[in-house]
Amino acid sequence: xxxxxxxxxxxxxxxxxxxxxxxxxxxxxxxxxxxxxxxxxxxxxxxxxxxxxxxxxxxxxxxxxxxxxxxxxxxxxxxxxxxxxxxxxxxxxxxxxxxxxxxxxxxxxxxxxxxxxxxxxxxxxxxxxxxxxxxxxxxxxxxxxxxxxxxxxxxxxxxxxxxxxxxxxxxxxxxxxxxxxxxxxxxxxxxxxxxxxxxxxxxxxxxxxxxxxxxxxxxxxxxxxxxxxxxxxxxxxxxxxxxxxxxxxxxxxxxxxxxxxxxxxxxxxxxxxxxxxxxxxxxxxxxxxxxxxxxxxxxxxxxxxxxxxxxxxxxxxxxxxxxxxxxxxxxxxxxxxxxxxxxxxxxxxxxxxxxxxxxxxxxxxxxxxxxxxxxxxxxxxxxxxxxxxxxxxxxxxxxxxxxxxxxxxxxxxxxxxxxx
Numbered sequence: 001x002x003x004x005x006x007x008x009x010x011x012x013x014x015x016x017x018x019x020x021x022x023x024x025x026x027x028x029x030x031x032x033x034x035x036x037x038x039x040x041x042x043x044x045x046x047x048x049x050x051x052x053x054x055x056x057x058x059x060x061x062x063x064x065x066x067x068x069x070x071x072x073x074x075x076x077x078x079x080x081x082x083x084x085x086x087x088x089x090x091x092x093x094x095x096x097x098x099x100x101x102x103x104x105x106x107x108x109x110x111x112x113x114x115x116x117x118x119x120x121x122x123x124x125x126x127x128x129x130x131x132x133x134x135x136x137x138x139x140x141x142x143x144x145x146x147x148x149x150x151x152x153x154x155x156x157x158x159x160x161x162x163x164x165x166x167x168x169x170x171x172x173x174x175x176x177x178x179x180x181x182x183x184x185x186x187x188x189x190x191x192x193x194x195x196x197x198x199x200x201x202x203x204x205x206x207x208x209x210x211x212x213x214x215x216x217x218x219x220x221x222x223x224x225x226x227x228x229x230x231x232x233x234x235x236x237x238x239x240x241x242x243x244x245x246x247x248x249x250x251x252x253x254x255x256x257x258x259x260x261x262x263x264x265x266x267x268x269x270x271x272x273x274x275x276x277x278x279x280x281x282x283x284x285x286x287x288x289x290x291x292x293x294x295x296x297x298x299x300x301x302x303x304x305x306x307x308x309x310x311x312x313x314x315x316x317x318x319x320x321x322x323x324x325x326x327x328x329x330x331x332x333x334x335x336x337x338x339x340x341x342x343x344x345x346x347x348x349x350x351x352x353x354x355x356x357x358x359x360x361x362x363x364x365x366x367x368x369x370x371x372x373x374x375x376x377x378x379x380x381x382x383x384x385x386x387x388x389x390x391x392x393x394x395x396x397x398x399x400x401x402x403x404x405x406x407x408x409x410x411x412x413x414x415x416x417x418x419x420x
Contacts, residue, residue: 023364025368026364038166065106067108068104068108069110073095073111074179076089076095077095078123078126081126087253089253117241118211120248125137138174145181145188152192168343169341173341183214184345187327190208191324194230213337224311225314279338280338281295282336305333309399313403322352322402326402329345370401
């Protein structure tokens with residue numbers, strides 16, 4: 001008789017004491033300690049942020065070449081719209097000239113691939129002086145994001161702002177002058193109101209059409225959950241914003257946008273936007289050296305998987321925190337063009353998970369994984385320079401945490417659960 005080798009066919013047991021240690025570690029991460037650690041982290045991040053701002057403005061050592069941020073792209077597009085030539089926002093030569101006029105000659109060109117709907121906001125911002133517009137936009141959108149996140153958490157304490165502000169993507173968004181706070185606020189507000197105020201929720205979801213790929217899964221979720229009033233309101237909002245931009249900027253602007261959008265893939269495939277800054281499966285494949293055709297195939301699989309997860313969760317009418325967390329986290333995985341600052345959507349998923357923890361509590365491994373994701377993202381961009389797709393992996397882990405929690409809730413809600 002032949003006996004199997006030792007350990008063959010068995011699961012390798014966890015080393016003795018590991019699970020109790022992890023449980024004690026998770027228990028140590030109570031509210032008081034988390035707030036204390038985040039205060040320290042926020043102070044360090046703020047100091048580094050101010051140092052980098054000073055460095056990039058030549059206040060420490062002279063710069064060989066002027067620098068700028070992504071916000072100049074929005075401001076230049078808005079200034080062209082205000083000048084009566086909105087279609088030139090999609091002409092790279094004219095757009096670059098407007099960027100240089102707003103800042104300095106010789107800056108690096110920042111692309112503008114947003115639909116004309118976004119020009120409605122950019123045109124308003126461009127009526128202000130450049131730095132005033134920058135600070136105003138970031139301050140207002142950050143305030144909206146914090147307001148929505150606190151409403152989701154059900155917290156009125158000022159202390160809760162500390163971990164929200166210390167999240168790494170907050171400083172990426174501020175430093176780059178990006179619009180991730182606005183995206184997070186719209187997604188968070190829409191999910192917060194979808195059950196109670198469906199028409200307002202639909203309006204917020206519809207406004208995501210300024211960055212339409214992040215709204216891709218919204219109609220899937222609303223249809224699967226039977227939220228037809230919110231669905232109709234979102235569709236009406238998209239139609240109204242598109243019509244307004246068409247009337248104000250003309251059909252030629254939409255034509256220029258669509259022509260540019262058809263060629264945009266070359267920018268993202270070429271490495272002009274660093275692969276290390278991507279948070280999607282598409283970017284992960286490119287970072288690992290894969291060809292674009294493979295990257296698109298993997299991304300399509302991810303999209304179908306996220307759509308299937310969305311239908312499964314929203315059809316079961318699970319508690320709102322779980323449905324909202326799934327939608328917010330899956331939106332990062334489902335589309336190819338997701339950059340490091342867009343991880344702000346992940347904070348909406350995280351605060352919904354914390355809201356759900358008031359109902360059930362977080363398991364020790366959930367708490368440790370969330371804390372681990374928070375810390376990994378502190379240096380995720382630099383780790384990606386070693387061709388490690390840290391940011392996409394973090395986004396995927398967040399989805400898996402949410403999906404596992406939704407699965408447990410669906411199992412408990414199944415008929416016969418708990419019967420002998």
